Amino acid sequence: MKRHALITRLWHWINAAALIVLFMSGLNISNAHRHLYWGHYGFDPADAWLHVTRFPAWITIPQRYDLAEARDWHNTSAWVFAAGLLVMWVFSIVSRHFWRDIATRRGDWSPRVWVEAAKAHLPGGGAKHDASYNAVQRIAYGIVLGVFLPMMVFTGLAISPGFEPAAPWMVDLLGGRQSARSLHFIFAWGLCAFFIVHIVMVLLSKPIKQIAGMIAGGTREGSSDA
Secondary structure, eight states, X not given: XXXXXXXXXXXXXXXXXXXXXXXXXXXXXXXXXXXXXXXXXXXXXXXXXXXXXXXXXXXXXXXXXXXXXXXXXXXXXXXXXXXXXXXXXXXXXXXXXXXXXXXXXXXXXXXHHHHHHHHHTSTTSOOOTTSOOOHHHHHHHHHIIIIIHHHHHHHHHHTOTTTTXXXXXXXXXXXXXXXXHHHHHHHHHHHHHXXXXXXXXXXXSXXXXXXXXXXXXXXXXXXXXX
8 A cells, every 4th residue: 555645745846846935035125134033022132042144046935035035935835835834734633643653652752762763763773764754754754743833834824924913812822923933943954954864864765755655655564555
């Protein structure tokens, strides 16, 4: 049976593309005001809790400073990202993919299990990619799907000038518009860190087979399609 369902594979690649565009256009937007604050207001760099570096043009979209165009790229990709996340969550719950493959068990939170899972993914570690996700994968995917990605949507809406008047409670819930902006920045870099670790782990353990599986579906033993 397929290890990765078609909808999972489509979401994986579409979401990856949307996140890359969101991140690079977000860096261009960050260059407009490179200071982060907590609360509802913030404009004086002296009150900032973090002064962000200016990102070079080669890593931004567009590859020049253009706030209006960067926002267009960012907003368009945000809708693709949010819609895809909603579809993925509905599918995961209805198909029981979440409960079967991602939901953690009590034993998953043991550091000893984490070490064993990490060793298995090193060259020669004997990781079985046809089996269900290991403890580290379940925890990581659960945090990303259940916390990081939804928070990117919520904080993004909260800092949108057009959305704030319609749902001021969301801004208040996050501690203010500037707090939402800071959280948006933190979660974006958290996703960037996950993305880097994810790529490294793939490269360390049968990358061709894993990439082929995410394109064609791969196979799994003793389980239905997920």
